Amino acid sequence: MQLQQLSYFVAVAEVRHFTQAAELLRVAQPSLSKQIRALESELGASLFSRARGNITLTPAGEALLPLAKRILADVDTARLEVQELAGLRRGRVRLGATPSLCAGLLGDVLRRFHDAYPGIRILVEESGSRDLVKDLTRGSLDLALVILPLHGDPPLDSAPILREHLVVASPAGAEARAGRDPAQVPRRSYLRISDLRDRPLVMFRSGYDLREATIGACRAAGFEPRFAVEGGEMDAVLRFVEAGLGVAVVPSMVLAGRPRLRGTPLVLSEAGEDERSAATGPPHGPGLLRTVALAHRKDVDLTHAARAFQDTLETFLVEAALAGSLPPGVETLVPHV
Structure with missing residues (x-):
């Protein structure tokens, strides 16, 4: 059973006409009829009664129609949620940071990120750098602000961002x-x-x-x-x-x-x-x-939300450096573009 077949079935059931349903779906009528027959063969029952040119639903068709509509609606919902995630209207960032960064400039960065992406949940894990590296390697974090050098050659990509x-x-x-x-x-x-x-x-x-x-x-x-x-x-x-x-x-x-x-x-x-x-x-x-670096696993692509946080952090550090508003004793290593 294919989603396309269910879509064709629902269209015919609603208009009670094969040709009109094909026109609505912008497909050839023979192709639509073929897919309906394939669906009936898969289910082992006729879905439409075609007596005297009138198209009506059989008992099997009556039973399938609400289920098919629900399946197609769930697919549309899934598609919308993925599109919203890609558009950064929803999502999650699991961020690790050392206590000094949590107590320092991280709060301002999180404020800026939340204002730009209010639908993204932010989960912060505060710990020492070595513990954060372990959490990253295990996959329980998306990103972590850790201290270089990384001990033990973990499978991480790291970009220095501040000293x-x-x-x-x-x-x-x-x-x-x-x-x-x-x-x-x-x-x-x-x-x-x-x-x-x-x-x-x-x-x-x-x-x-x-x-x-x-x-x-x-x-x-x-x-x-x-x-x-x-x-x-x-x-x-x-x-x-x-x-x-x-x-x-x-x-x-x-x-x-x-x-x-x-x-x-x-x-x-x-x-x-x-x-x-x-x-x-x-x-x-x-x-x-x-030296503080932003790290993530080499074998996992950053999510849209995690990449947006990385961009927000780097932009914040560059702008703060240019404005002279970084905390005392802190300098950015992010290139000024």
Whole structure:
């Protein structure tokens, strides 16, 4: 049984004339009659009575007509829903992002995307980069904002979109309140990795790239970091720092809206002791940076909705860079077209 045969059957049943039905459908009458006979053969019953030139439905035809109309209506509904999906009136985007991005610029990007495509559902998974890579590989996410490099060579395509400067978060105004720096931070506008030796650190849980980056930088400088507290998510880590439990290495963007915290630029080299303001960056040597990429599986084409989100994100980053409105310590890697 074919949809075309059902369509022909319904047309004849409605007009009760083979020639007129063929004209309405813009097909040749012999072709229409042939398809009706094929349908009757498939069903094993006559659908029309053709006595004396009058076309009427047989009991089998009467039984089939409402079912055929329902089937054809469902097909039209399916076709419409697919067309709406292609036109981005419906759909879903499953997006993964690191906590720093969720707390930073992602909210503005999601606002813009929702305004442009209000019918698209947005499902956000907040987690560490390594966990997001696993979710992408398993197919439980469409897109994810992850940290490069990707470990383990997962089957993903990734495009760098921004670079973040990492800073040392510490309680704001601690020196003035206590007459000293409780985290024992040297009195200059930047820090070196070696300055974190023997300082209590508030550390993220396993699976966070920030944990790996901080531990790796400390070991490269010749020491093992000392943890005051470990195992937290981003909000918990920042709150523990506010409480004076220790300092933490975090992206600068997460400190926006947290007046109780200050961020001190971090440099990797030992060179340079001259004073410069934190706004102009570290005095010498490279800062501790991380690169954020938008990733998806290589073997799965992006949906229309996911591709629209990618375009929205890239456009937002370019426009924000041109307007100078990116969060402090963030620079876009999306090419300016």
